Amino acid sequence: MKNLEEKLAYGLKVFGEIMGEDKAAGLRAASESTGFGSDISRLAINYAFADVWGDDKLERKQRSLVTLGILIANRQTLELKNHVRIAVRNGLSARELEGVLMQALPYVGFPAVASATTAVLETLRELGIDTTTRTSEERGLL
Numbered sequence: 001m002k003n004l005e006e007k008l009a010y011g012l013k014v015f016g017e018i019m020g021e022d023k024a025a026g027l028r029a030a031s032e033s034t035g036f037g038s039d040i041s042r043l044a045i046n047y048a049f050a051d052v053w054g055d056d057k058l059e060r061k062q063r064s065l066v067t068l069g070i071l072i073a074n075r076q077t078l079e080l081k082n083h084v085r086i087a088v089r090n091g092l093s094a095r096e097l098e099g100v101l102m103q104a105l106p107y108v109g110f111p112a113v114a115s116a117t118t119a120v121l122e123t124l125r126e127l128g129i130d131t132t133t134r135t136s137e138e139r140g141l142l
Contacts, residue, residue, distance in 0.1 A: 002050075004046075007046050007050045008031070008042070008045055008046060008050070010050045010054055011044075011045035011046050011048075011049035011050030011051075011054065012024050012027065012028055012045055012049070014049045014050065014053050014054040015027055015045065015049045015053075018053065018060065018086045018089055018090065019082075019085070019086060019089075020089075027041055027044070027045065031045055060090040060091075061087075061090045061091050061092060063090070064083065064086055064087035064090045064092055065087075065092070065100060067083050067086075067087075068080065068083055068084070068087060068097075068100045069100060069103070069104055071083055071116075072100070072101070072104045072108060072112060072113065072116040073104065073107070073108045073112065075112050075115055075116075077115055077116065077118070077119040078119075080116055080119045080120070081119050081122065081123045084097065084119070084120050084123040084124070085123060085127065088127060088129065094124055094129050094130050097120055097124070098120075101113050101116060101117055101120065104116070114136055114142060117135070117136065118135040118136065118137060118142075121133055121134075121135050122135070
């Protein structure tokens with residue numbers, strides 16, 4: 001078992017690998033501060049990234065698939081955008097992301113998948129992966 005400092009360093013390493021070093025530096029700064037949310041930042045580093053994302057039972061691409069499904073089902077579109085970025089870093093293609101949306105459809109329904117589709121498309125557009133597909137809102141369907 002790692003001591004707390006080693007665990008924190010490992011969690012930040014994992015976070016940097018999946019979100020980028022610039023974001024890891026921001027999370028480190030937040031965790032080292034005494035301001036609002038610093039405790040939450042440390043918990044995220046130690047639990048979500050060191051213990052969960054840093055575990056070796058699943059590959060990161062598999063973790064992304066699971067996480068995307070959960071976020072779609074819970075209609076957490078802001079966090080879904082973060083995890084689309086992570087999923088792309090973990091090797092998921094736009095086609096595979098569309099497959100995740102299709103797989104979720106019979107289980108969570110059209111409204112949840114419609115909201116998730118908008119979040120995915122906006123993120124793909126931001127990443128320069130799909131800059132032409134319009135969202136349902138942009139097409140006047142929602």
